[in-house]
Amino acid sequence: GEDVEQSLFLSVREGDSSVINCTYTDSSSTYLYWYKQEPGAGLQLLTYIFSNMDMKQDQRLTVLLNKKDKHLSLRIADTQTGDSAIYFCAEREGFKTIFGAGTRLFVKA
């Protein structure tokens, strides 16, 4: 079945690290994604990881993939107020991209 799960809320202080977790079901997904949605806007791809990788680092972003547990995480270092948004975990199943419910990240100054 298709199911992507993630916690709904995360609150951090400015300058701290944020970690958003996600579990997925389709072990055949080639790519797993993190999308960001700011208020009143569409989703934009933040980063992705190829399924044969364990980790991907891109500036302040670190993606960790545990294929055995079907667990994906996104770490944002030195979180800024501008990082406040909804973060969606997603997996690609054939022609469909399936999204989690989104994690609302609140950054306190």
Place this chain on the structure above:
Amino acid sequence: DTAVSQTPKYLVTQMGNDKSIKCEQNLGHDTMYWYKQDSKKFLKIMFSYNNKELIINETVPNRFSPKSPDKAHLNLHINSLELGDSAVYFCASSHRTSGVRNTGELFFGEGSRLTVL
């Protein structure tokens, strides 16, 4: 230069009316999608077209009818609108499949917020 553009951005209408949302992409993608985002921000796929052919048709009331005149355009027509249709509808586009050469990234429009009174 907007990559995926959809109109209108806002739509307020009465129950029972018929309305359409239009979408166009200039990215050269061959696949387009309609997603529905409800008030809790859950995002659910409704339809997908590849080169004008319907390839995904989720469990959506048949009051919703997509139409793709060409691979750069995908429209959504909704008949007999109901209160529960109130949502933000997102158009997106991508290459058809993901693989070594492309990530299958979706490019989203800004959304069309539909309010049914």
